[in-house]
Amino acid sequence: MxxxxxxxxxxxxxxxxxxxxxxxxxxxxxxxxxxxxxxxxxxxxxxxxxxxxxxxxxxRNKGELCLDLMKENIVLLFENIETHLKQHRADPPSQRLKGLLALFIRFREKKSQLLTGVEESASTNRFKSRTQSPLYLELHELLVELFDEMKVDGQSSPNQPDSVFKADMLLMALSSESYLFQRDERGYSPEKFLEQIWLTFHS
Amino acid sequence: MxxxxxxxxxxxxxxxxxxxxxxxxxxxxxxxxxxxxxxxxxxxxxxxxxxxxxxxxxxRNKGELCLDLMKENIVLLFENIETHLKQHRADPPSQRLKGLLALFIRFREKKSQLLTGVEESASTNRFKSRTQSPLYLELHELLVELFDEMKVDGQSSPNQPDSVFKADMLLMALSSESYLFQRDERGYSPEKFLEQIWLTFHS
DNA sequence: TTGACAAGCGGAGACATCTCCGTTTAATAT
DNA sequence: ATATTAAACGGAGATGTCTCCGCTTGTCAA
Missing domain, CATH: 1.10.10.60 (Homeodomain-like)
Known part of the structure; x- marks a missing residue:
């Protein structure tokens, strides 16, 4: 720590x-x-x-400071996610995805301002590298695994986008810019947002 | 003009x-x-x-200036899109969507720097209002129409996300941050990007 | 032509980010 | 204790965004 x-x-x-x-x-x-x-x-x-x-x-910027202030919470988030994924190992992957999303959205609500701080300086500065932050890298990995699993199960459509790509898009959709816009301008509650984002990416 | x-x-x-x-x-x-x-x-x-x-x-910022420098091209873009949509009126909506995306990506490639300029100042400044720019508002409208049409045709999955939401997500996915990251870091060509984004959002 | 005045101008300056580099200082070796 | 030195410090200053406000100037009506 x-x-x-x-x-x-x-x-x-x-x-x-x-x-x-x-x-x-x-x-x-x-x-x-x-x-x-x-x-x-x-x-x-x-x-x-x-x-x-x-x-x-x-x-190097306010974002890094914000990240440091969230360190503990990020660790907790991933512990929660790991726990959840293990406990629901038997569920279909799209169901586990929903759980993961729910946990992330809860986290995002709690640390809304700091997270926005991270993302703003990250995109202002480095090579568009909000995507490089360990937070997102780790989430990305988990998402890719889930998407790959969904593909194998393959009850869904025959040709799906690459899991890496899909995970990238989902993370964009979970960014502050996207999330806060939906919540504050479109008026979606966190629960409704979860529902919508899941519907968009689960298949 | x-x-x-x-x-x-x-x-x-x-x-x-x-x-x-x-x-x-x-x-x-x-x-x-x-x-x-x-x-x-x-x-x-x-x-x-x-x-x-x-x-x-x-x-008020560099973004507005960039927008002004693109005015003509934006008008042309929408003319192209209108034309395309009319000419393919008979095709299934997801096909028309692909055409629209292709046109937009071509535009985005041509005006890459200016478009990035627009988006950066827009998000730095106003209320996360890249989404308010007429360019995005108008695209949003077109996308919503297409998604609604897809729903009605309804060969696809039974419950889909709201078209407005889905259009918002698609526009996020088409933003400079997203697009340039895929192109420059993930190494997708414009054509491959089109393919992937279409696979992600067509159903 | 002239007078009035809204619109436009421009630069000083308030603040912000971020760097450079001479100075200080804590830790370690002697 | 003392010397050495790499690391940390701090603040001046380069550069940037953006605003405020007194001055200037087109424009239009008389």
């Missing part, structure tokens, strides 16, 4: 660890007060009493 | 019209030299020899 970096290389310097704490606390405080969207990296640096350079050394 | 504004109210002031021309020419020049992505509103203002305020008065 402590490892922002993969390489265990050497332990974090004391002052650095201190600053990391300061940043996370400051960000959390400001996010709660003003909403993720409204808070700038600058404000966070000031609130944490560090220079902008120090903040950017650790988090 | 001249109407950036809906209200015909009163004709454009002479100096304003002049500036509009200057802006469009400057933008086109810079976009060609450096690519849409790399050019800032600032540079455009300087190249057009006007103040930043003047530029922003006319175009």
């Amino acid at each position: 402590n490892d922002t970096e993969e390489t265990p290389g050497r332990s974090e310097r004391r002052d650095a660890a201190e600053n990391r704490q300061r940043i996370l606390e400051a960000a959390l405080r400001l996010f709660e007060q003003q909403g993720v969207e409204q808070v700038s990296m600058n404000q966070i640096a000031i609130e944490a009493q560090i220079g902008p350079g120090t903040l950017y050394r650790r988090y | 001249n109407d950036t504004e809906e209200t015909p109210g009163r004709s454009e002031r002479r100096d304003a019209a002049e500036n509009r021309q200057r802006i469009l020419e400057a933008a086109l020049r810079l976009f060609e030299q450096q690519g849409v992505e790399q050019v800032s509103m600032n540079q455009i203002a300087i190249e057009a020899q006007i103040g930043p305020g003047t530029l922003y008065r006319r175009y």
Whole structure:
């Protein structure tokens, strides 16, 4: 939970660890007060009493910071998903898909603002790489497995799109931009959204 | 073609019209030299020899400017689509959908950079309102009609998602973020992408 | 022609992102 | 203890977005 970096290389310097704490606390405080969207990296640096350079050394953008603030919840999400998939091993894959989607949507509701924060900076910055975040990579893998299983069972239509492609499309459909638009503009409740998205991708 | 504004109210002031021309020419020049992505509103203002305020008065962001530069092509796109739909009136709706998608993908390839420009500023700014652009609204309408028709024909699965929802998802799938990722990272050619997207949404 | 005035202009400036680099400092070796 | 050094710091500044507002200028009516 402590490892922002993969390489265990050497332990974090004391002052650095201190600053990391300061940043996370400051960000959390400001996010709660003003909403993720409204808070700038600058404000966070000031609130944490560090220079902008120090903040950017650790988090290249607000998205990475948001991701760090969600680490625990993401781990929990995947634990829940694993559990669910195991418990329903016997169900048809499209049913397990629905369960997975339900869990993800619940997660997305709980961490709505932070997730949006992640996605916005991710697409502003890297090579369109919201899709590279470990969160999405891991979900993608699970989805591909499920879709492949559906194909084999093959009660459904004869020619289906590639599972990788289909998983990509489903993840687009689950993005903040898509989900919040459906919820806030089209007026779908989370449950209705789940129903619709499942109908769109289950076969 | 001249109407950036809906209200015909009163004709454009002479100096304003002049500036509009200057802006469009400057933008086109810079976009060609450096690519849409790399050019800032600032540079455009300087190249057009006007103040930043003047530029922003006319175009609230780079996206609007890109849209204006594409106006003609968008009109042509819709003419092509209308023509195609009429000529294939007798074909099954899913076939007409494929034609429409092919036309859109061709358009998207031709105007790739500008379209990305539109979508990026649109989502950075307004209420997630890439979806509000007339381009997408009009496409959405056409898609809904086709999906509704497919439902009625009803050879396909019994319960389908709402056509509005499905059209929204399809448009997400056709966005720059999605399309360019598939093309550049997953390595799908435009033709393969068309095939896959059609398989995903035709039923 | 002239006067009035809405529309347009433009640049200063508020803020934001992000980088560069000289300085400081914690950790480790001696 | 002290020296060494890689890492971390911090803030100035380059560049960008976007707004505000006093000034200028077409346009139209008289």
